Amino acid sequence: MGLPETDDRVRGARVVRSVTPVTWQATGRGAMVLQWDVIGDTEQSVLADPVRLRSVRQLGRSGPDEAFDRVAMLVRKLVDAPLGVVCLVDAEEQFLAGQVGMPEPFASERAMPLTHSFSRHVVVAGEMLVIPDVRTDPRMRGNPSIEQLNAIAYAGVPITDPDGLVVGALCAVDHEPRDWTPSEVTLLTELAAVCSSEVCLRIARATAEEARQAAESAHHQLELLTDLTESLAATMDVDEAMRRLGRIVTARLADWCVVTYADEPGAEPHVSAAHRDPARAADMARLAELAARSRTDLQAIVLAARRSGRPVRRADGPAKLRGRLSDAEIAAIATSAGLGSSMVAPIISPVRRRVMGAVLLVNGPDRAPFSAAEERIAAEIGRRAGLAVENSRLYREQRHVAEVLQRSxxxxxxxxxxxxxxxxxxxxxxxxxxxxxxxxxxxxxxxxxxxxxxxxxxxxxxxxxxxxxxxxxxxxxxxxxxxxxxxxxxxxxxxxxxxxxxxxxxxxxxxxxxxxxxxxxxxxxxxxxxxxxxxxxxxxxxxxxxxxxxxxxxxxxxxxxxxxxxxxxxxxxxxxxxxxxxxxxxxxxxxxxxxxxxxxxxxxxxxxxxxxxxxxxxxxxxxxxxxxxxxxx
Structure with a gap:
């Protein structure tokens, strides 16, 4: 007997393989076992995805989590479900980061084997699952939670990490069959978005901390990157964050710099400029204003970073660098500020994996060209700038979701x-x-x-x-x-x-x-x-x-x-x-x-x-x- 007919759906870099109901009914019980073997293999590959597991493990398992417990409580209060759970699912078990209504020992241990997990199916499917009665669902009807938790109705919404990978689910569980209403599903979706924002922010903080620790081998890098991280983390205003970035890198890495980024492709760029010498603040403000208008010069900077996806160092000398600037006033200000070696570092979004802008670093002619070590620092600066941009975006989204909830x-x-x-x-x-x-x-x-x-x-x-x-x-x-x-x-x-x-x-x-x-x-x-x-x-x-x-x-x-x-x-x-x-x-x-x-x-x-x-x-x-x-x- 051949393999049953299947439907392939691409989710990111993976293919989720699911059996069509028609084929399942036509091929009978023996074919059903074979079909679920296919799904089981796919399920294991999704759950064991190392990139996804890294995000799950970055979130930690330090016991009850006050923020997620509050979301679970909100699910119970607003959706009127006996059980509200924020689940994080790894390859071997699921962790109850937030819960209300769970019986012992699960309430204290905060962990369940995957055999008891409904939410693992949300992770594998990569989408919401709303099931009035799990006893009628072929994926779940043998789940031990039906008997041990009296779990009958289930609604689960994916919780995603910065890469869009599903790390778990926000779910509501009832002890009897239930038709989940559209308003309840909408509310669960909004609360899951809040959970995803919290997850992304925590992973972002964990990533920043890992990068900070990795830089400890170089005292100069540690000082610069630590100051940069602390300064960027202290504000959710992305324009202010980029101005702070400029002040820090000109104090320790370059004579002057231009920072440009855009929230979306084709959008008007945000530009700031800074110089090591405070007396040149007015010139830098004018340079930023002109650079925002002169899309040609600005696009050349960003394109150089986008093509390579990493910093680009140049030591061509003042004449060649000046020749790349088509705007006469920009060229005059740049020459006055000092033209020697230059380096362009891309600002890369850690969430959307694309170049959002660039940092142009310039030294005067009396300083040595940028080194390979400084290139590595510049790459890290670009990544942290991208993280600051995404944190600001996630913060705005979280505020919006919370405000919608408040107004509702x-x-x-x-x-x-x-x-x-x-x-x-x-x-x-x-x-x-x-x-x-x-x-x-x-x-x-x-x-x-x-x-x-x-x-x-x-x-x-x-x-x-x-x-x-x-x-x-x-x-x-x-x-x-x-x-x-x-x-x-x-x-x-x-x-x-x-x-x-x-x-x-x-x-x-x-x-x-x-x-x-x-x-x-x-x-x-x-x-x-x-x-x-x-x-x-x-x-x-x-x-x-x-x-x-x-x-x-x-x-x-x-x-x-x-x-x-x-x-x-x-x-x-x-x-x-x-x-x-x-x-x-x-x-x-x-x-x-x-x-x-x-x-x-x-x-x-x-x-x-x-x-x-x-x-x-x-x-x-x-x-x-x-x-x-x-x-x-």
Whole structure:
């Protein structure tokens, strides 16, 4: 009997061989065993790929990983799956880098044999696997995890390394058959992207550390490369990173340099230039400006590096080097800066494996030509520059994914009669752009409106998950009830404590009702900055009340409710501390500054007023949530 019909699919440099369902059904049980032998050989070759294994092992196995445990917890909370796992798969076993819900001994040992692994099939396939019931899947139905973990439904999304190789999977597991919804699959995909970004960043750091250790044999190389690594790692602004690179290499390797790179082929290049002599800073700035415009000279530099993929040394002398510069002003500045030997080092992306730019190093005529040792240093400089560019790109992507997740957890404001709502959320400028600030507004059956702003402690994905829980608890507990905000927050304290929700948060909860004189606003404040009220005549009230404990602490005395009556045309302003907090000032000063801006901008419409108020923040070291409630009726 011949081999069954197969379907070949190229994944990177490998061919994944899979059996078509038609052939499997037609050839019967004996042929099925033969087909799975083919897949088994392919599976082993993928799992044992040395390049892939190197990435897996670079991630280490030091026990529970806090960051990945948080992602696993988020899977359980948001996807409502009993088991959430971040798996790293090598050739012999799978390591549970993050997990929630796993039974012992797997929860403590953080390892499972491949015989128990569903995620190895994600690694082999190189794509997402979404299976409502693994007992019906020929690849998985004999897996011991079905019995030992009661694992029935499985959804796994690949986690990739900087080369795009699949090192593991982010997976959700249920104890009963389940049709995974598109929104759940989308959320798993976004969270897997966060895991991949974390993996790439960790591998990048490990690679940089390995390169630093390899350079210890040469003291000069060690000093230069260490300083370069530390300087580039200290910023995620790629333009600033390239300027730092220029300053470091001109201090220790060359008299002057030009750094050029482009994020994508054909994109406008980013150019910077530096000289050993600080007095030539203006000339170098002009040289960078001209080089960015003169694509001919710039392309010649990059092409020389792209063709070879390694540094190119030249010792042709000033005349020949000057002759390669077609722009007269560029040539004049270069001659004045000093033309002798030169070297071009490519900036190579470690992720996309392509030349993204180049570093042109130039020495004056009074210095010796660049040596072979300096060529090796230049190659390492180019690699580290490429790593800095990719780190910046990965950082931007991670911020984007985290911000999308954050915004998905925020409320879409309703349209209510007599009440005009405007809100803004701004992530912190530092970190993963995800945190615990939130706002909410919803109508009650009795015609009143509940509004809230809060801030869960922390600036990470766990804070965002807790924020989502807290917001839903507020909604679920308050909807349909006529209790005042103090009573509702007291009940929320009890719910957080009783359900063991790990939340420590500040919040203001307010109920807006129409009254005979206009509106009645009753509110309770749990350790949060005071609400502001803009009156129709332009005056601003700051509603300070005696401080009460944060939410999430053990319940103590019942919380109080404060009642104010306000005229139509007033605007209630709720906000988080990121808008008013400044390390150099008291909170009262920040609140007073916000009140002053509110007073001066009273005439602006809601959206414009939000924009003006956001300008108050002295720096964006914290998230900001802002909610405006205009009482128009």
């Amino acid at each position: 957890l925020l409320t879409e404001l309703p349209e209510l009669p007599g009440v005009e709502l405007h809100a803004r959320y701004l992530p912190a400028q530092d970190g993963a752009a995800v945190g615990g600030d939130w706002y909410d507004a919803f109508a009650q059956p009795d015609g009143s409106v509940l509004v809230a702003v809060g801030d869960v402690s922390g600036h990470d994905i766990e804070a965002a998950a807790t924020m989502g829980q807290l917001r839903n608890l507020v909604r679920g507990d308050a909807y349909g009830r006529t209790d005042e905000p103090g009573v509702l927050l007291t009940q929320l304290d009890q719910a957080l404590h009783g359900l063991r929700v790990p939340a420590a948060a500040t919040a203001v909860l307010a109920r807006v009702r129409q009254s005979w004189s206009g509106y009645q606003i009753s509110f309770a404040n749990a350790g949060h900055p005071p609400p502001l009220l803009l009156l129709p005549d332009g005056r601003v009230q700051v509603w300070w009340v005696p401080p009460e404990p944060l939410l999430g602490l053990p319940p103590q005395d019942p919380r109080t409710t404060t009642i104010r009556y306000v005229p139509p045309g007033s605007t209630l302003v709720l906000y988080t501390d990121g808008l008013v907090e400044d390390r150099d000032q008291l909170l009262d000063d920040g609140v007073a500054r916000l009140a002053e801006v509110l007073r001066h901008c009273a005439v602006y419409p809601g959206d414009e007023l939000c924009a003006r108020l956001l300008e108050v923040a002295p720096r964006r070291s914290d998230d900001i949530a802002l909610l405006l409630v205009r009482l128009t009726g």
